[in-house]
Amino acid sequence: MLILCISILLQLAAAALAFLKVRRLKNTLAWLMICIAFLLMALRRLITLVHAVQSDVEGINLSAETVGLLISCLLVGGGWLMGRVFERLSIQQEELQRTLDQRIEAEAQLKKNDGLLRQMGRIAHVGGWEFDPFTGKGSWTAEVARIHDLDPKDETSMEKGLSFYQGKSRILIDQAVEEAIKFGKPYDLELELVTAKGVRKWVRTIGRPKMKADEVVMVRGTFQDITEHKEAEERIRQVTKRQEELSDIIEKSEQPVGVGYPDGRLGLCNAAFCTLTGYSMEELRVIDWNEVLTPPEWKDREQAALRGLSESGKPVRYRKEYLHKDGRRVPIEMLVHVCKDPAGAVQFYYAFITDITERLAAENALLLSEKRFEDIALSSGDWVWECDAEGRFIFAAGEVAQITGYQPEEIVGMQVFELKDEEEAERFGPIFREFTLEKKTMLELETQIVSKNGRRVYLLTNAVPVFNDEGELLGYRGVDKDITEKKHKDEELRKYREHLEELVEVRAAELENLNRFSHTILETAPMGIVTFRSDGQCESVNKHMAKLVGESREQLLARNLHDFLDGGASAFPRLAQSCLDSGESQRETVSLTTPGGKEVVIFVRFARFVVDEQPHLMLMANNVTERIRSEKALRASSLKLQASNRELEAFSYSVSHDLRSPLRSIDGFSQALLEDYGEVLDKEGQDYLQRIRAAAQRMGGLINDLLQLSRISRWQLENRTVDLGELALQALSSLQEQDPERVVEMVIGKDLAVEGDPRLLRLVMENLINNAWKFSRNTDKAKIEVGTARNDSLDRPHADLAGNRKIIYVKDNGVGFDMAYADKLFGAFQRLHSLSEFEGTGIGLATVIRAVQRQGGLVWAEGQVGAGASLYLTLET
Amino acid sequence: MENSTVILLVEDNPDDVKLTLRAFEKNNISNELVVVRDGAEALAYLFAEGEYADRELKDLPGLVLLDLNLPKIDGHEVLRRIRADERTKFLPVVILTTSTEESDLVQSYTNGCNSYVQKPVDFQQFSDAIRQLGLYWVVLNRRPSIQS
Known part of the structure; x- marks a missing residue:
């Protein structure tokens, strides 16, 4: 069991070792596989271990496991060894690789550097060169060859390199090279050379001798084309020089020059500017040109001018005034330029300023003088003009419109002959040509034009020729005076003089006649x-x-x-x-x-x-002896006449009063007798009394008529328009009233008005109408006409007498009269009929004739027994 | 007819006086007719002077018939004085004359006569005239009271 566990641990350690290798070594795959193999083995052991634990420890093949453990140990040991070997190999390989990489990198760098060098050399016209001072052999870079306008592939040498220098440059380079070779003295020269293509170039050549044991073995250097640089430098030098000159000029210039910024600061200003403004340079540096130097009324104008300048960029020229430090105003003319930055903003203005005080004075004087001449010319009532050599007007002023009818602008451009009629143009043409040919002054030249409205205008021309600098005639400049009126007056005067002369002749003749005539008059x-x-x-x-x-x-x-x-x-x-x-x-x-x-x-x-x-x-x-005598006689008889007139007046007055009284008594008492004692008287006695009464009344009538007649001569006459027709009508009406039974046809014509005395005419018409009424009493269809007669209807003597005066007639168809007695008709108390036929006093027509004659008129009668009578009358007017 | 009204006749011609009286009579004008023979007497009567001094001044005649051609003071002067006196200025005065002279007419009217009548020769006409005068001036005409 223990062995198993140790085996697992070992295998795991081997795997970890292998894994480490993976990380450290390049041979990753192999090591990874080893690592996995160990892991698998460790896993197999682990499974075995687990099986062993679970089933029984007895189930383990101890020997096998011990072998496995040994193998594992071997493996781990082997692996570790191998790892070491591999590691070692791997490090060596890496180093090799690194060196290789460095080489490659250095090469690339070199290559790059070389390229850069070349490129740089080309751009900067820089190249390198070297030569061996012993052999004279040399080499240069392509750029150096190019600078010399040579093919880079061609061989070169020291001698060749130096051969491009000439003159001073050759001396300098020869000396520098010699010193470099002899003493190892480096050099750095800027020289001029002439290339293979004959181009002059400036080059900078830097030489560095390479020493080896105190001996120059090689001279190396750089070579640069500095022509552009040289030129630029030259330019800069020149520009600088110019700038210096300019600023010197500006500084010394008598024209004030100043730079102003839009914010009111002043920049560069010259001495003249200081003089102009009265401020020192120091003061100018701190004052505001807009606030201090510019008078208020000019500010707006100036700003406007500057705005225009800023927009257009074109220099502006304007006049303004500067406020001098001492308070004076200085009239100036500014010529202002603008300087803008690339963005177009105004950087500053610079102005050339001219003090125009004197110029203004001169201008004013000139203006005044011009104005004076203009006033004189224009107020003269003349037409002032200028024309070119062809007679074309180029200027017209003054009374041009009044004289020619054309406005000045109409006249300008017109040819002088356009203003003339054919005849005058023909006359004036040669004159004008002669004047222009001989360049003569026109003095008191009489010309004519036809004005715009067709009026002929006479002009008196005075003009001087105008020349250019070469003395060629440009035209004429002159004045035309309108002398039309004077011309007319002269003409009138001439006519008048002629007329006078004529008159004098006539008059002399007349006088001669008159003299004769006077003499005759005097004599006769x-x-x-x-x-x-x-x-x-x-x-x-x-x-x-x-x-x-x-x-x-x-x-x-x-x-x-x-x-x-x-x-x-x-x-x-x-x-x-x-x-x-x-x-x-x-x-x-x-x-x-x-x-x-x-x-x-x-x-x-x-x-x-x-x-x-x-x-x-x-x-x-x-x-007047006779006249005096007759005047005396006349006066005496006039006195007598007056006396008798007075007597006559007294007489008629007494007649009027006293003569009728007895008649009234006779009549009155006869009547009384008849009335009171009528029955005592027999018929015959009564008849006698009646006759007494009739006689008395008749005498009363006679007296009345006579008084009437006598009064006619004494009445004061008036003169009025009197309608005789109206008077006739009144008389007829009155008669008709007294005798309403009678039927008489009355015809009263028209146009019967006359001028005369109303009372006398009434008397006339009453008498005439009474007669007509009376004498037509026994006529059937009695007719009384009143009218006007035509002169040619009358018999000769009366027609002649009446002349063209109005003739009025009163005509009846009564008993008429015998023309043999016509002249008796108008006498007082003359009667053509017995009283028993027609009553009457015989004074009526005498009254008529006197009344008419008193007014200067005429009366006449025409008649025929049994055929009526016509009484005609005319009055003076 | 107002019998009480006195008519003053100024007339120097006795024939005319008689004829005038006859005409009055013929026309049944029964007014008292006072006849004076000249202008002076006429004035004396009117202004109650001289032989008429005892006459009542206020008893003026209703009408004066005045001839122009009068002895002493003529008719024009009499008329003038009548008109000039406050007491008599409204007295109706009719000129009764033979004159037909215009000058007499004008002067009479200038002096202020009330009427101008020319005596015709024909008595019949004269009588007619008198009748009309009487009718008009005595009967129809009104005049302001002198006293007022």
Whole structure:
């Protein structure tokens, strides 16, 4: 049993040993199998043991087990030994492998390094070389060959390597190589060489001599193409130099230059900038350009300009002002550039600043001067222009619109000939060509244009030629004055002058005629006319004067004012003097005795007139002797007439009052007698009384009519429009009322209005209508017509007398009259019928004719016995 | 007819006076007719002066028939004075005259006559005129009381 257990333990130990081997050795599979075999054996023993325990210990084959145990021990011992052997083998193998790996790795590294070296050499244009100083044999890397523009496969040598250097470089390299060989002195040179292809290159060659027992056995070195580097360096050097120059320039520049940051800081500024602003460099470093240097009103503008600059990146130029340290304002012009970072953000601005104080002053002066000239040019009422050599307008200003009707912008581009009509263009063309050819100044040139609205405009042109630097004519610059009005006035003046001349001629002729005419008038005038000079000398005498005075003309011409007429002429000098003094004509009636001894009364007038600026006197004399005489007579008879008129008035008044009273008594008492004592008287007595009464009444009627007649002459006349038809109608109506039984056809025409005195015309119409009424009493179908007659329907003398005046007639178809008695018709108390036939006083028509004549009219009658009568009348107007 | 009303006739022509009286009579106008022969007498009567001094001033005639052509003071002047006096200014005055002169007519109306009647030659017409005058001025016409 014990043996069994030990066997199991041994087998287990062997298995564990084998398992360890598995982990430690490479031969894993073999050891694993061994391990399993031991485990299986251990398991078999364990089963045996269990069987033994369970069944009986006696069942165990002790010997077999003891052999098993021995075998196991052997196995474990053998295994352990084998393990050791295997382990040993395995370690050796691993070492071998490791060495191999290291070799491979080193090779790869070497290879890699070589590649890198090559690559690096190619990229950095670096290569290596060596040569033997004794033999001169050498080698170089491919890159070195390439730098020399040689094929890397070609052989090389020291001599060959040095052959590419020339000049100074050759001297330097020869010296360095010699020293390296002789003294082992390393070198490091930058040299210029010319490659096999003739390209100049800069190279850096570093030489390291390899010593062996104080003797140089080999010279090795690196070789690098530093052309680019050299160039870059050169560039940098140049750039640096330029920058230095630039900053020197900027610093020394008189133009202020400054760098400003968006945050308001100032960067680099030059001395001029300091001068401009008045601040020192130190001060500028701490001030804010936007806050301190920029006046408030410019800030917005500047910011706007800078915004534009930031967006576009294009430099901006603008004007602003700086606030100088001392408070002054300095006008400046900024030229600002922007510098941006790659992201596009503004890094800083740099500005070139110009102090434009003087420029502004000059500009202002220029502006002022320009403005002055412009004002002068424009206020002159003229048209200011500029044209090219072909006459095309390139500028127009001033009163161009007023003068040409075109706006300045319309005119510009137009050719001067476009403004002219054909005739003027033809006239002006050669003139213009001549001017442009000879480059002459246009002085007071009269031209014409047709304005936009078709008006002809006369212009006075003044222009100077404009040249370029080469002296070629560019065009003209000038002023056009509108002289149309002046032209018209000149024309009018010319016409007027011509007209005047004509007039003068006509007038001279007229004067000649007038002179003759005056002379004739003077000679034939029915008055004496004498002219005197102001000193009294007689100058002219007409025929009538000679006749009036009774002396010859020659005698009179020898006289003067003072002794012109003897006697009674003392009034002449006085009148003459008043006339000369006052200039007003003087008149007087003078009685005098002529030299012939005749007593005459003359009416004299003195009038002053001027001939050749000398006052003259004219004496006009009318012999009024006869007139005075007849005037006296007339006055006397007029007085008589007035007296008789007054008597007549008194008479008619008394007639009116006193003449009728007795008649009334006669009539009244006859009536009383008839009434009171009628029965005492027989029929004949009564008849007598009736006759007395009738006679008295008739006489009353006569007196009335006579009074009427006499009054016509005394009435004050009025002048009005009177409708005679209306008056006729009234008269007829009144008659019809008195005699309602009568039937009379009344025809009253139209257009019967006349101008005249209403009372007289009433009287006229009443009388005429009364007559017509009366004399048509015995006619059947009596007819009374009132109307207007046409002139040509009348007989000759009356038609002539009536002329074109309105003719009115009153016509009846009564008894008429014999034309033989027509002239008796209108006399007072003239009657053509007996009283027993027709009552009446015979004054009616006398009244009519007087009433009509008083108004300047005419009356006439036409009639025929038994066929009626027509009474015609016309009034003055 | 109001018999009590006095009519004053101013007329110098006796024939005319007689004829006027006859006309009154013929027309049955029975009013008292006082006749004065000239203008002065007419005024004396009206203003109760001179020979009429004992007359009652307030008893004015109802109508004055006034001729124009009168001795001493003519009819125009009489009319003027009648109209000029407060007591008589409303007195009806009819001009009864032979005159047909326009000037007389105008002057009479200017002076304030109440009527102007031209005496016709024909008595019959005259009589008619008198009748109408009497009828109108004595019977129909009303006038303000002088006393008030």
